[in-house]
Amino acid sequence: MxxxxxxxxxxxxxxxxxxxxxxxxxxxxxxxxxxxxxxxxxFDMAEFDGEVACMIAARFEHDSTAEASLSELRHAHAELVTSSVHSHAGGACLELFVVEGSIDTISAYVARIRAVNGVNTVEYSVLESTERAIA
Incomplete structure (x- = not known):
């Protein structure tokens, strides 16, 4: 090894x-x-196809430039982001995103969030599309 x-x-x-x-x-x-x-x-998301919904949480320190960068990223992907909330927990900031789109598009968005300077943690949960969940 x-x-x-x-x-x-x-x-x-x-x-x-x-x-x-x-x-x-x-x-x-x-x-x-x-x-x-x-x-x-x-990151092995091959099981998902078509449209999915995803909740993404990004944690960062309050005094970093991350909040402005995340805001720019959110606006640049307005077609993907259906909702976002800024919150505070444990002395840090949390930016929560709800997104809908293809798994490839969402994966790329998560990667861009992870690349933001000052973001310490990114976690997400992928949900099946509404159409498949109802069927």
């Missing part, structure tokens, strides 16, 4: 080490491999 070097902030490394100890992993490599598999599975 190839050996890979990964850099991360010390605080994240400490959290990872605590997680490993609390959940019985044999070491960092095992935990990182499982995390990588989960990330890959998360």
């Amino acid at each position: 190839p050996v890979v070097s990964v850099s991360m902030p010390e605080s994240l490394l400490n959290e990872l080490d605590d997680f490993i100890e609390d959940h019985g992993y044999s070491g960092r490599s095992e935990a990182v491999r499982e995390g990588a598999r989960g990330l890959i599975d998360e």
